[in-house]
Amino acid sequence: MAFVFTPEQCDRIESLCARYPTRRAAILPVLWMVQAQDGWISPDAMEAVAAILQITPAAVYEVVTFYSMFERKPCARHHLQVCRTIGCWLRGSQGLVRHLEERLKIKPGESTPDGRFKLSTVECLGSCGTAPMMQIGNDYFENLTPLMVDTLLNELK
Numbered sequence: 174m175a176f177v178f179t180p181e182q183c184d185r186i187e188s189l190c191a192r193y194p195t196r197r198a199a200i201l202p203v204l205w206m207v208q209a210q211d212g213w214i215s216p217d218a219m220e221a222v223a224a225i226l227q228i229t230p231a232a233v234y235e236v237v238t239f240y241s242m243f244e245r246k247p248c249a250r251h252h253l254q255v256c257r258t259i260g261c262w263l264r265g266s267q268g269l270v271r272h273l274e275e276r277l278k279i280k281p282g283e284s285t286p287d288g289r290f291k292l293s294t295v296e297c298l299g300s301c302g303t304a305p306m307m308q309i310g311n312d313y314f315e316n317l318t319p320l321m322v323d324t325l326l327n328e329l330k
Contacts, residue, residue: 176218178225182206186225196226200236204243213244241295249284249291251329254308257294260301265317269305270294272319276326289330 178186185206189199203226207218214222214237223230237243244252255261255270270281273292277285284291300306303315307322314325 176207176211176215176221178221182210183225190226197228197232200226200228200233201240204233204237208243213247241293250289251309252291252293254293254295254298255281256296256298256300256304256306256308258297258301260297261304261306264304266294266305269307269317269319269322272322276323290326 186199186203189202190196193199200222203222204214207214207222211218219233219237220230223233226233237245253273255266255273257266257270270292274280277290277292279285279290279292281292281294295308298306298308298313300313300315305317306313306315307317307325308314309325309329314321
């Protein structure tokens with residue numbers, strides 16, 4: 174089934190486009206809108222974004238594949254993103270990833286069979302002073318320990 178923007182979304186997109194010097198410049202907020210609605214950005218949605226912004230589907234695909242924040246396939250209900258860069262690594266992020274792998278029985282890039290959790294390791298999330306940290310959805314959880322991670326997982330179930 175083809176992706177179609179609602180009239181309200183079209184109005185919002187036109188409002189966004191008016192803020193930028195070119196329609197193409199509104200691509201990130203439009204992609205966020207799509208992902209907020211569907212949880213991911215399908216090939217049909219990429220084509221719809223291209224059409225409404227009057228750019229090529231390849232230009233949309235380039236952006237979607239460049240940024241790790243955009244999902245190109247349906248994602249689990251809770252996306253656990255553990256920072257793996259040096260600040261977090263020095264403060265134990267590798268141990269948190271191993272703990273999550275054991276607890277959830279998945280590896281980074283995989284989702285639990287029930288579709289509840291997806292585990293990812295990501296580049297710097299800008300919270301080096303409170304490492305190790307993990308982003309779940311739009312929320313940051315910092316100064317994490319395995320016990321704190323277990324508490325978070327139990328709250329999310």
